[in-house]
Amino acid sequence: MPTTSTVRATVPPTVWLTRGRRTGTGAEDELRESLRGLKDSKHIDDYLELPPAGDEAGDLVFEARTRVAGGVVVRARLALAPATDDGRDWTLVAESAGALWDLDWPAPTGMFLPQGTDTDWDADPATGLRPGTIHPLPEDDKEVRRLLRNCARSGTRIHVVVHEAMTTDERGRVPLAHWLPPGLRPLVVEHRAAPHQLRVVNWALRESGLQVPRGGALVLPGRPSPEGYDAGTHSVRAVFLDGTEPAGLVAAVRGYAALARPLPTEAEGALTALREDWHLLSPEEELARERALVAMYAEALEAMTKSRDLYREAAERAHEALAAYRESAGDPPAGGQPPDSSAPVSPLRQLTRTLDRLKPPAGLRRTVARGPDGRSTPSGS
Known part of the structure; x- marks a missing residue:
């Protein structure tokens, strides 16, 4: 029986997006204070706060505009969802005007979010983990499996699993984000597997057909996987955790970020609003x-x-x-007026008159009758 496949929209190459969760309270006031400071310091050109649409329980939307790379205009939109027990989710979508997004540009999170190491703004909604730091995998096997499944549901973050071939010292505790370009740092969540956890990690990944090399690393695909994803291309056989740049892993992460990734369902409306319902002009x-x-x-x-x-x-x-x-039908014209003799004659009228002229005179017309033998005999003979 034939099946119908649904074509998923992909993230446009001019767009940068992510989702996060703000834990705690006071999100609205912190955003307003941060935006005022960014505008005063000329980090952004301007910003605008839009009230919730329809009812009081809707998203609170902030728009901001800035310029990068010597004049490329960037529009960004942050939608802050209503508060829940776990905090407040937010969705940030940014798009450059007429230029492909460059990961070496500053991340659009800097156009809205308060900066600092103690900020509670950038937790991944799917896993609760933050980018820019190292997250050791749980010791419980089932927890490892649950965590890696949640990583696949994280539509806008990039999760990387690094296996430590041996216990590292302080030199090996440098986060991967330290080596990444600015546009990738808020997106990449780094997981570290201890030397004895390799079997557990690969057991948890078995259903997806992926494997982490011993002493290496793997960029986990989302669900669905981006077109062109290949476990061999997006994994590294050896990562030296000695404080030097892991060039192979950085290249694998950048290569994954360059793929045409599916546009998360929860981000489709935000992208449409950014393009079609923009107010900050x-x-x-x-x-x-x-x-x-x-x-x-x-x-x-x-x-x-x-x-x-x-x-x-x-x-x-x-x-x-x-x-x-x-x-042509001989009807009198409207109004009962006689027809104008000077009016042009229709083609049908002309044809009728021609046929009338071709008829033989009345005296020459004879009726044709059939004789007993079936031959024609002129009447009167």
């Missing part, structure tokens, strides 16, 4: 929008005028055809 953008509206209205008016003229022309032709038909 500069004076130049406001003028361009008004000009576009004027051009659109002028085009619509021209189309309506053209349609009206075509309708009028079609109606006139229909009336002419109806009048010609009535004349």
